[in-house]
Amino acid sequence: MIKGYFKKSLILVILGFVLHLFFINYFHVGMLWVFDRATGANESVNTVLLRTDTANSDTRGLKRPSSDIMYSICTYDVKYKPLIITSSIPDSYWSISFYSDNTDNFVTLNDHDIENNYLKIYLAGVNSEPKKVSNGTVVVSPTDTGYALVRMFVGNGEDLQNLKDIQETLNCIEYNDS
Amino acid sequence: MLIIRKYIIYTLIIIVIAAIFTYVSIPIYKNIVTVRNDIWTSIPSAGDPKRSIYTRAYVSTHGLFALSKPESVYFSSEIDIEEAALDGSSCYVLSGTEIQSASIIPRWWSLTVYNNDGYLVESTEKQYSYNSENIIYNSNGEFEIYLAGKPSNNISNWLKTPSEELFSVILRVYQPGEEFFSNLSRVDLPIIKKVSC
Numbered sequence: 001m002i003k004g005y006f007k008k009s010l011i012l013v014i015l016g017f018v019l020h021l022f023f024i025n026y027f028h029v030g031m032l033w034v035f036d037r038a039t040g041a042n043e044s045v046n047t048v049l050l051r052t053d054t055a056n057s058d059t060r061g062l063k064r065p066s067s068d069i070m071y072s073i074c075t076y077d078v079k080y081k082p083l084i085i086t087s088s089i090p091d092s093y094w095s096i097s098f099y100s101d102n103t104d105n106f107v108t109l110n111d112h113d114i115e116n117n118y119l120k121i122y123l124a125g126v127n128s129e130p131k132k133v134s135n136g137t138v139v140v141s142p143t144d145t146g147y148a149l150v151r152m153f154v155g156n157g158e159d160l161q162n163l164k165d166i167q168e169t170l171n172c173i174e175y176n177d178s
Numbered sequence: 179m180l181i182i183r184k185y186i187i188y189t190l191i192i193i194v195i196a197a198i199f200t201y202v203s204i205p206i207y208k209n210i211v212t213v214r215n216d217i218w219t220s221i222p223s224a225g226d227p228k229r230s231i232y233t234r235a236y237v238s239t240h241g242l243f244a245l246s247k248p249e250s251v252y253f254s255s256e257i258d259i260e261e262a263a264l265d266g267s268s269c270y271v272l273s274g275t276e277i278q279s280a281s282i283i284p285r286w287w288s289l290t291v292y293n294n295d296g297y298l299v300e301s302t303e304k305q306y307s308y309n310s311e312n313i314i315y316n317s318n319g320e321f322e323i324y325l326a327g328k329p330s331n332n333i334s335n336w337l338k339t340p341s342e343e344l345f346s347v348i349l350r351v352y353q354p355g356e357e358f359f360s361n362l363s364r365v366d367l368p369i370i371k372k373v374s375c
Contacts, residue, residue: 019192019196020195020203023200025234027234027238032242055298063242063295063297064240064348066307067290067298068286068309093285093286097245099225103243104234106227108246153309
C-alpha cells in the first residue's frame with residue numbers, strides 16, 4: 001500500500017518536473033507573443049517593422065530598452081526565399097544582430113565588420129540559400145523565422161539627424177534569384 | 179466519471195508540482211546563470227545560442243534580444259553598497275571611473291535607470307541614461323550620477339528615480355575586449371551609495 005503511494009507520488013513529481021522543464025524551455029514564447037502584439041510583428045514579415053527613435057518612458061513591448069540606441073527591426077521568414085538586407089552605415093557604433101525564433105543571437109555584425117560603410121546581407125534559411133550572390137555576406141538562419149535587430153548608438157545626440165537619415169536606408173526585401 | 183475526476187486531480191497535482199519547481203528554481207538559477215561583481219550581476223554571454231534553457235528564460239524576463247560575447251555585456255544592480263534594495267524614496271550617488279579592463283577601453287558604455295516593471299522612468303527632462311559620450315566627468319577623471327526624484331545642486335549628472343518604488347540600474351558595455359569578459363567578476367565597476375536627500 002505504502003509502496004504504491006510512493007510510486008504514484010514519484011511519478012507525479014517526475015511529471016511535474018518534466019512540465020517545469022517544458023515551461024522553462026518555452027518561456028520565451030510567451031514573452032515573444034507579448035512583443036509581437038505590442039509591435040505588430042505578428043502581422044508584418046520580411047519588411048522593416050520598426051524604426052524607433054531612442055526609447056523613452058512611454059516605450060513598451062520590450063523590457064529594459066536602451067535610451068542610447070535607435071533600434072530598427074526586421075522580422076523574417078526565409079523558409080522559401082532568402083532576404084536581402086541593405087543599409088548605409090554611420091561612422092559611429094552600428095550593429096545588426098540576428099535572432100532565431102527562440103531569441104538566440106546567432107550572428108552579430110557591427111560597423112567595424114562592414115566595408116565601405118554599406119551593408120548587403122543575404123539572409124537565408126537552411127533550405128533557401130541564394131543561388132546568385134554579388135558583393136554581399138551570406139548569413140544562414142538556423143530557423144526559418146526570426147528577427148534582425150539594428151542598433152545605432154546616439155552618443156551625445158549631436159549626429160541624431162544623420163543617424164535618422166541612415167536609419168531610413170535600411171531595407172529588408174525578399175530575394176528572387178530563380 | 180470517477181476515473182475522469184481522478185485524472186483531473188492528477189493533472190492539477192502535476193501542474194502544482196511544476197509551479198513549485200519553477201518558483202523554487204528562480205532564485206537558484208539566477209545565482210547559477212549570473213556572475214556577481216560587488217553590487218552588479220551579469221550574464222557572461224546573455225544571447226549565446228549555447229546558453230541553457232534557464233539562461234534563456236531568465237534573459238527573456240529581463241529583455242528579449244540580448245547580445246552575446248564579444249559584442250556586449252550587461253550588468254544589472256538592484257542594491258546599493260550596503261546591499262539594501264534601491265528605493266525611489268531614497269537618494270543615491272553612483273560613482274566610478276572610466277570603465278575598462280587593463281588598458282582596453284570599451285567602444286562605449288551607458289548607465290540607465292529602470293522602474294520596478296523594467297521600463298524607463300518618466301522624466302520631463304527626457305534624460306533616462308548617461309553614456310560614455312554625454313556624461314560629465316569631474317576634474318579628477320571620475321564621474322558621479324545623482325539617482326533621486328529631484329536634481330542635486332552639487333552633481334551635474336542626474337537620473338530621475340521612480341518615487342516610492344524599487345528600481346534598478348543597468349550598465350551596458352559594448353565591445354569591451356576579451357580580457358574584460360575574462361574578468362567579469364573582478365573588473366572595476368561603479369558603486370552606488372545611499373546619501374541623504
